[in-house]
Amino acid sequence: MWHYAGRDTAIDLGSATVRMHVEDRGVVCREPSLLARSRRTGAILALGAPALRMVGRDPDVRLVRPIREGAPTETDEAEYLMRQLVRIHHRRRLMARPRLVITVPSGMTSVHYRALQFSAYQAGVRRLTVVPTPIAAAVGMGMTGRGHEIAVIADIGAELTDVGVIAFGGLVTSHTAAVGGADLDRAIIALVKREHGVDLSAEAAEAAKIAVGTVPTLGRHAVRRTVVDGRDLQSGLPRRLILTTSDVQRAIEGPVSRIVEAVHQGLRGCTPEVAGELLAVGITLTGGTSRLPGLEKLIQERTGLGACIGDASGDAAVIGAARVQRTNDSQKPARDVTPHPRLLRTVPQP
Template sequence: MFGFLAADIGIDLGTASVLVYVKGKGVVLQEPSVVAIEKDTQKILAVGEEARRMIGRTPGNITAVRPLKDGVIADYDVTEMMLKYFIGKICGKRLLLRPRIMVCIPTGVTTVEKRAVLEATQSAGARKVYLIEEPVAAAIGAGLDISKPYGNMVVDIGGGTTDVAVLSLGNIVYSQSIRVAGDKFDEALVRYIRKEYNIMIGERTAEELKINVGTAFPKERSESMEIRGRNLVTGLPKNIIITSEETYKAMEEPIQAVIDCIFHVLENTPPELSADISERGIVMTGGGSLLNGLDKLISERTQIPVHVAEDAISCVAVGTGKALEHLDKLEPSLITYKK
């Protein structure tokens, strides 16, 4: 636990995980966005990694829920409780001055969805709340200088959303957000295995399969992994072996949706900025960008160099925190909430 009077905190409030950046300390917390709740009393039993381990393994009176869906709040009360828990874990219980908090949101979210994030964060203990769009935070976290009049393209693939944006002079020139990302890759694997093998697997198994042998570029990877699921005919557990080539077939549709989104943004980018992007390349951030071969596939399809950011998972959280240090430049484009 970290104790201080108050601090500037950046929060990457993701569908799959929450990362918290504290000024001067870096990323101090990275936990799954999962909360375990007792159904009858609505009492929180576990948050984060401890709650994630309960997914698919809870008795009837306990439910493990993900309060965020597709990058936005699906359960307001649980999100507020989760944020309160994480802020308390970071700041300690006795704060003389409540922290200023910046939270990132996907591009294109509605006013109602923005308001829900602002109010949940304020209720969780913030003095002042700022919202920043994910591609801006990702670009800052990846070390791009977006203040100059040059085109920078960022592809941020998280758990619930993929945000593609072209940035110049500190702001977004053109962007698109689609609700296809890491979770949809997992769902595609679950569907494929059910269809091809008549076996049901859980989301944790699908995620492990994606990380260990999943690929978007079959030429680059040829591995296999043994997984266990439930046979839908007999109802008994069964082991099967899945290869990298099969994971590509399974995830082809959501991968293509991400590539289509990139093409759409490129087609709507002013010519001068397009020239900058073809020279400087595309920067990928987020956990989904680490899918084996995805950078090579995008580069092959677009004929533009693609670079995966050095610390792709933490980029948005780091950028969100660093943005608080440059409020004078960014504040006009931020959404704020002060009670």
């Protein structure tokens, strides 16, 4: 079937990665949420991975992050990002006007809602619907169908930790904290600068976190090492050094504690009836930072609830948003999905 105005589309606007799902095509895009802008002319030169490759290599290029903490902070740039992705993946330059579902943090403010609304409709969307990220992730993992009346989702992304307790299709309680994987990277940069006098890039810090990073936990663990390259602060010359597991653990201990506290805060608003069932349900972790080794064990130790990583690919939220859209259109339950009026919030066109 040919969709004249564009196929239904779902977007997960992450602070680090933007994902797009197009009807009948699946997940078609996993791009860094970045734009490269010329300092001299102000023109946008590239988006996504090509923009990331230009950073630090061309002095005329300035990096723009239009999405911060799950919401547009640069309205024009966010509009450009959504418009270009829709045109590229709908294979149309001018006439792509899809119905769009966007995942948003559960604690999103009205100011950010209006910014998102403005950016989406300016990008050519003909109808905008928003769905909280914990609900979208739960739907994407099949946790809201029959036999799954209650679910706890902790979405730990680059800049936000979004915790939601879901019962019968709606949020019982939620908590959003401004802490995520980017805070871990900044902590590694700060430690290396303080102890070794070397300035690391954010990419080098993230690579070290992935290579040897683990959560500080009790017990003995094998010590791993990784080589990172940076700039010596005194001489200004390139310098190579070795980081160990214990170095990264000491660096990220503070941000990891804040993530665990955010999960704890997200569980406090439950009623006694719901809280009693959480012992059997446990916590499901999603988002890129949830894959940090040992994080699920630390959360289990601090909260007393079982914790597991439920989304290894990171695509659960965008897939769930697409399923919610289909369920809402059909007005009858899609397979393994329980529709509920609180799942969707359609934002009127200004």
